[in-house]
Amino acid sequence: MMTSFYSNGKLLITGEYVVLDGALSLAVPTVYGQSLSVKSVQGRHLNWKSLDEKGKVWFQETYDLSSTGNNTLQVTTPTDNPNPSINKAEVSNTLRSILNEAKKLNPSFLKEEDGYEVTSSLNFPREWGLGSSSTLINNIAQWAKVDAYTLLWNSFSGSGYDIACAQNNSPITYQLKDKQPTVKTVPxxxxxxxxxxxxxxxxxxxxxxxxxxxxxxxxxxxxxxxxxxxxxxxxxxxxxxxxxxxxxxxxxxxxxxxxxxxxxxxxxxxxxxxxxxxxxxxxxxxxxxxxxxxxxxxxxxxxxxxxxxxxxxxx
The missing domain is CATH 3.30.70.890 (GHMP kinase, C-terminal domain)
Incomplete structure (x- = not known):
């Protein structure tokens, strides 16, 4: 059985920087985004593969799920680096950290007896800055059934407007009030x-x-x-x-x-x-x-x- 998720990319039209301090900001979701497909497989492991906009593998890793009783994922035998231009260890550790944070928010996440083959696919170049990280976090949050804003703030910094764009299919205003996001779709x-x-x-x-x-x-x-x-x-x-x-x-x-x-x-x-x-x-x-x-x-x-x-x- 395969499950799929999708999140929109983002652009912040007004309020850059000051959105962090509660400015009312205008943001738009883009037609570009990132999808995540999850397939159950036998064996207690998670095979992760990231594809670029051309369908080419730019990152892959295998994580051991048999040790999830302590709520941490470990890398099994490291795979070859398909993209010498990236720091594979850094990417792997970042992804592992996001998944571990998702497990903390939902302890039942990744606790099934099966393993997983996961493919994350961008439809825009990573260097464009349209939200390769925020779309990934929102997709993982959907998969793990956890709050995407909390997962973002536990994993990275930021205002959260990019998560709001990931979740909405029309322009929005975004504002932090008492450190809580207020999102409104606007025409x-x-x-x-x-x-x-x-x-x-x-x-x-x-x-x-x-x-x-x-x-x-x-x-x-x-x-x-x-x-x-x-x-x-x-x-x-x-x-x-x-x-x-x-x-x-x-x-x-x-x-x-x-x-x-x-x-x-x-x-x-x-x-x-x-x-x-x-x-x-x-x-x-x-x-x-x-x-x-x-x-x-x-x-x-x-x-x-x-x-x-x-x-x-x-x-």
């Missing part, structure tokens, strides 16, 4: 969506490093949060691209001041005529661009070839 479908593009900056950004840098700042959140909240609310009701661009510019200026870092437009695209907004941790992954029919040519000429129209990216 965000701008009339100027055909003039919006997501462009990959050819560089994977480390979210944990970005969060650590943000946490090192001394911030006046009583001033900052109302400004971000207002921008998010106004973007939700925005009907004209020019208004949207002004709101993007305001948001970028606020985060730029917090991080003491120039905006991505100031650094790399000062001659671009439209508006540009960083998404998630600054310095890599995707940016959101409000432009026109010439936008794709502008970025291609500068060496950026992953250009996805809004309508091809967002659920």
């Amino acid at each position: 965000f479908d701008p009339s100027f969506r055909n003039e919006l593009y997501f462009i990959y900056l050819n560089e994977k950004q480390n979210s944990r490093e970005g969060i650590a840098a943000y946490r090192s700042k001394e911030l006046d959140l009583y001033t900052i949060l109302p400004k971000i909240n207002s921008i998010t609310q106004r973007i939700l009701t925005c009907t004209k691209r020019q208004q949207f661009e002004k709101l993007i510019h305001k948001h970028e200026a606020i985060i730029s001041e917090i991080l003491d870092t120039p905006t991505v437009k100031e650094q790399f695209f000062p001659d671009f005529k439209g508006a540009i907004k960083s998404l998630g941790a600054w310095g890599g992954d995707f940016i959101l661009v409000a432009g026109n029919k010439n936008t794709a040519d502008y970025f291609r000429d500068k060496g950026y070839h992953t250009i996805i129209p809004y309508t091809k990216m967002v659920r």
Whole structure:
């Protein structure tokens, strides 16, 4: 018998960094995501295989389930590393940690007499930063029948907005209130969506490093949060691209001041005529661009070839 799970990828449109401190943020689930298939097999072992968007194995490992009485999984004889570009031991330990945390939340998880063959399949490149970790955690949480937010926070750091995107098929607002997630689906479908593009900056950004840098700042959140909240609310009701661009510019200026870092437009695209907004941790992954029919040519000429129209990216 095989069981399957699926989780959406994510993009944070407003509230990067400050979502950690309770800012009202707008996020969108993507058409890209990750699936997890689980098949029962004989023997007390868990054979794990991770596939990239081309169906190629980039990680595999076998874990011993016979010692789960102490709530920890152990690696059996290590398998060959199918991808020399990754630190296999680090990936294996991270996955083992997530599974062990899931067992702590649900002690009956993996207690059956059988073993498992598990295949996790991405339909986007891992370096895109659309949530390879959050989609994995949400899938494992579904399999283990545990709360995905708790599993995330017990395994990693983060606000949890990516889990909310994994679980919803429409844009959402996300806000932490008393450290608890408040998620609302919203009808965000701008009339100027055909003039919006997501462009990959050819560089994977480390979210944990970005969060650590943000946490090192001394911030006046009583001033900052109302400004971000207002921008998010106004973007939700925005009907004209020019208004949207002004709101993007305001948001970028606020985060730029917090991080003491120039905006991505100031650094790399000062001659671009439209508006540009960083998404998630600054310095890599995707940016959101409000432009026109010439936008794709502008970025291609500068060496950026992953250009996805809004309508091809967002659920």
